[in-house]
Amino acid sequence: MISVERIRATMTRYVECVDAGNIEAIIALFAEDAVLEDPVGQPQVCGRAAIEDFYRRSLGTGKVSATLTGPVRTTLNGYGAMAFRVDMFWQGQASTLPVIDVMEFDEQGRIRSMMAYWSPDDILPYG
Amino acid sequence: MISVERIRATMTRYVECVDAGNIEAIIALFAEDAVLEDPVGQPQVCGRAAIEDFYRRSLGTGKVSATLTGPVRTTLNGYGAMAFRVDMFWQGQASTLPVIDVMEFDEQGRIRSMMAYWSPDDILPYG
Numbered sequence: 478m479i480s481v482e483r484i485r486a487t488m489t490r491y492v493e494c495v496d497a498g499n500i501e502a503i504i505a506l507f508a509e510d511a512v513l514e515d516p517v518g519q520p521q522v523c524g525r526a527a528i529e530d531f532y533r534r535s536l537g538t539g540k541v542s543a544t545l546t547g548p549v550r551t552t553l554n555g556y557g558a559m560a561f562r563v564d565m566f567w568q569g570q571a572s573t574l575p576v577i578d579v580m581e582f583d584e585q586g587r588i589r590s591m592m593a594y595w596s597p598d599d600i601l602p603y604g
Numbered sequence: 605m606i607s608v609e610r611i612r613a614t615m616t617r618y619v620e621c622v623d624a625g626n627i628e629a630i631i632a633l634f635a636e637d638a639v640l641e642d643p644v645g646q647p648q649v650c651g652r653a654a655i656e657d658f659y660r661r662s663l664g665t666g667k668v669s670a671t672l673t674g675p676v677r678t679t680l681n682g683y684g685a686m687a688f689r690v691d692m693f694w695q696g697q698a699s700t701l702p703v704i705d706v707m708e709f710d711e712q713g714r715i716r717s718m719m720a721y722w723s724p725d726d727i728l729p730y731g
Contacts, residue, residue, distance in 0.1 A: 481723055481725045481726075516679055516680075517679045517681065517683050518679045518680050518681030518683070546673075546674055546687070547673055547674070547687050547702055548702045548726065548728075550687075550702055550703060550704045550721040550722050550723075550726055551721075551722075551723045551725060551726055552643055552644045552645045552721055552722070552723050553643075553645050553723050553725075554644065554645030556644050556645070556721060557721070558685075558704035558706070558721035559704070560673070560674050560677075560687035560704065575674055575675045575677055576677060577677045577685035577686070577687065577704060577706075579685070579704075579706060579721065592706075594677040594678075594679055594683060594684070594685035594706065595677050595678075595679070596608055596677075596678045596679055596680050598608045598678060598680075599608075599675065599677055599678055601675070
């Protein structure tokens with residue numbers, strides 16, 4: 478089973494990569510057959526190629542910054558959860574989107590699934 | 605579908621009830637056939653009677669306080685996620701446990717499932 482230290486390091490790295498807009502580095506964290514649902518309730522995105530396409534569409538259109546807002550929570554069976562904020566322009570306004578991601582890891586430490594909890598209703602004015 | 609306002613209100617109330625140690629009020633938030641996994645990786649606790657027993661064992665043994673550490677995140681399909689901290693004595697030391705809960709709600713606004721992401725490894729000195 479993947480260690481809690483590895484879960485923490487990978488999830489922290491994920492937020493750093495989103496903040497840097499480094500899509501290649503984000504994709505490298507995912508398993509080949511990973512599944513992503515972002516936000517939860519939307520159709521699932523399955524497999525690395527589709528996930529890469531998802532990030533290019535999500536992050537390729539403008540600068541966003543991403544910041545952890547508390548410690549990564551870990552479980553002893555290969556899951557992690559973290560709260561972070563994404564600062565961006567939304568409908569022309571500087572805005573902050575609070576997000577919680579839950580990730581499941583495989584035995585090689587790659588992301589097997591990612592569920593992102595947020596809705597447009599959660600978006601706040603930046604600050 | 606349950607509204608995002610209702611999800612926010614119920615999850616905020618849950619943390620207030622844990623903080624107050626009000627077990628009857630906590631139980632009233634759950635559906636009769638709810639399922640709880642706390643922490644994720646432990647056997648699931650199924651049904652209100654077993655859930656009540658779980659909270660009596662978890663909260664009945666000493667004062668804990670619980671505080672939201674950011675906004676509740678909502679989804680448009682009846683889920684919510686929140687980061688909070690539980691302050692308590694752990695092995696004789698004043699300690700803080702950071703937790704993330706993910707809850708699913710039924711159409712009556714009751715908690716259908718609750719997944720709590722934390723491990724003993726996440727516990728920090730109080731502060």
